[in-house]
Amino acid sequence: MTASVLTPQIEARFAAVRQLADAVLFEGYVLYPYRASAAKNRLRWQFGVLAPPDWGAGQGEHSSQRTECLLEPRGDAVLFAELRFLRTQRRTVQRADPPGFVTVAELELSDRVLTPWDEGVEERVQLVLPIADLAEQPRILPFSRPAGEETEEVRGQGGRLVGRLIRRRAELTGELRISCVELPGPYAVRKLTVEVANTADWQPEPDADREAALPRSLVSAHLLLGLDRGRFLSPTDPPEWARPATADCANAHTWPVLAGEPGSGDLLLSAPIILEDHAAIAPESPGVLYDALEIDEILTLRTAALTDREKREARGTDARAAAVIELADTLPPQVLERLHGAVRSLREITEPAAAADPDDALQRLLSPGTPWWDPEADASVDPQRDTVLVDGRAVGAGSRVVLRPGRRRTDAQDLFLHGRGALVEAVLHDVDGGVHLAVTVDGDPGADIRREQGRFLYFQPDEVALQAGEATVRPDGATPVVET
Template sequence: MTAFTAGTESRFAQARQIADAVLLEGYVLYPYRASAAKNRLRWQFGVLVPPGYGTDSGEHSHQRTECLMEPRRGDRLAVELRFLRVQRRTVQRATPTGGFETAEELELADRVLVPWDEGVEERVELVVTVDELAGAEVVRPFALPACEEMELLRGPGGPAGRLLRRRERVDGVLRLTAPEVPGPYGARRLTAVVENTGAWVPRPDDRREAALPHSLVSAHLLLGLDRGSFLSVTDPPEWARAAVAECRNEHTWPVLAGPPGRGQVLLSSPIILEDHPSVAPESPGVLYDATEIDEILAMRTAALTDREKREARGTDARAGAVIDLADSMPPEVLERLHGAVRGLREVTGNAPEQPWWDPGDDPEVDPARDRVLVGGHEVGAGSRVLLRPGRRRTDAQDLFLDGRTAVVEAVLHDVDGSVHLAVTLEDDPGADLWRAQGRYRYFQPDEITPLEGP
């Protein structure tokens, strides 16, 4: 087990820009104050709690990444586990007797301090040869001891207070295997499991906030090969599709990282991303990762009152950096956030004045009278149906309607020959309003079950 090579470190450095966006996703949200309701329920991604916290909590104690890789002879695998460790901050005010007392707020000239959970970045690094992974499981345990820090705060007349920061012990293990995949290409199935093995056990009245200091937060993996490459789990080559379909990923999703066309680095993220994700080059700060939304946030942040900015600076150093950035951003930098052209294509010829197929002018199409056969029953406008959204649905709003009854308002055909049923919910008190505005929910015939009765 040796250190990263210069090439691996360089490739990881490029991938860390998007990995940092994953690490700090939702860390602190506009208006960047601890008092804001949206900043009171934090740490929503990649939280690995101690196993004693229990599965009934809805949290998990492990992540499992599986993917295919094509290593070269004598290749090495570099692994970097990255996560935030919760650091609980207590605010204390100086007393006239020279002591300190815990306070809910401490106002200083430049900031307003309140109790807050800070996130300290931690890394666990491991380098193994691919040959080591062929024979047996490689296990890398790690332990981060508890520690405390004190920061004295001074005012005009001497000590104004202090901040007490405490980190709890965090234990975990990283497990790696990479057996060969049958076939002529020399591929291997890499399995990387990250587990929280902490011995902390909650008391009966402990809630999620008590488990967080013992957890791995925003946990994700960077995996790199010296010379070989990883295969895309989203779009694998044809010969590897069957083997990729057998990969099991739990509570994380692996994507190719780095420049398009290269596969030496893989990011396994608790947030589902596409292959080769990137942060907009116009975005100037760590908590900025887009364009127009960053422009809106920058302008709204600059418009906060002085008191609100002091509260944000006292909430967290990262929030304070966002405030400082918004206050100091030159106009030319702000302008670059106002949209961006990523590519151009030539358009030749004149656009037709009318579409090549207009259902309104087609006498063979009548949404109000057309019928479609579903399970031996004709279904059309006025039919009662039971909604059964298919698994291909990615919109949670549609999945919530599973098992609800609806009335078909129209049968629609598209240019590809597919049929769609426009429906309104039977128990929706606003159905008449949606109907009058022509706003419906749409399902395909295999996503409904016909019901008897008008």
């Protein structure tokens, strides 16, 4: 077996997937507020950590991961594989103390604050293998990265030497173990198995902790696999005939899915987090924020609002953290507006309403070019005039009710509104046939602002009661009748 650089064609196809793979590789790399001193940045590297075998077994970490999937190669198909992982590079900060240097907890400069930190260096192991060769016997590819140390001078104003950074890397060794066997049956399908193992010959001290093991670990390890001829079968949604064989695939500590453009099957991403087939980065995302548990819009605004001292510390934490600060500080307003969100799962129906089936109420109410979820698509509903029965009486916009939120409410704060009076602002119908009352609470000093912005509280009809002596609203819009 010969490790090789990818062909230009495969390189271009892999490059299109690496943006998504980078989101896996660097997920959680550094979290808001992007400072090394922040508590949630002190326990890092949560995904795909392959630790040295003599340490990880008793510490809750694994030393290997296994990917199994089905593929249908054609002719003399060739498998292209790329293992990607981060290598932990430990950074020490020293202050100039002539005639030498002294290690410090931080070194403050005019534009940044430098602190000790574990930097992540991207590593790749690439290989090219004809499927026919794999059918003959499994292959093993050992790989290694040597230990190393680098020193970077730190200079302040006027070019004066104020300190230095020392970066140390431990030796890494590992193996890729690959096999591909043809399955019995009428289909020309094969099972591909790729194992990634940390083979570090490290004998840890009895009290060695995770911090000691990380420099010798493969962090965020994941695989990109490609075929030049043929296709991979979806591990999560295979053809019906392939479901039994897919169920027999044993994946350990990784989750393989189809990658690339929807409908294609020549690329597969096996990552340590759960993804869907043909996952992609949202086009609205302005850049890498490393903190996917947050909403981009909120995260960007909060980052821009950090103090100057906090931003300087973030810039000194890591080059990637510094890039996040720069992004938040320079994001144009039109780009920020895109972060409000987008609807992707709802399709637009553009056929003329006259051409629709008369028995299909939804289609009949749609106007040309109007999405079915748009309120303008259904002329039969009017939030300001519609009513709903509450205890047998019609309630609509302008009715006054008493709030009786039930225990099924997902927002526990609504229970504090129990017994409060409210004004019904609108009656809304959702696409699933549910009815909701939009209300403003009596005595809310911000009610006028909420009304102007269209921001209300929402309750279902069985969560309100009509206030005694209040007028109900007739379904035909006639003069209200006072109920006693």
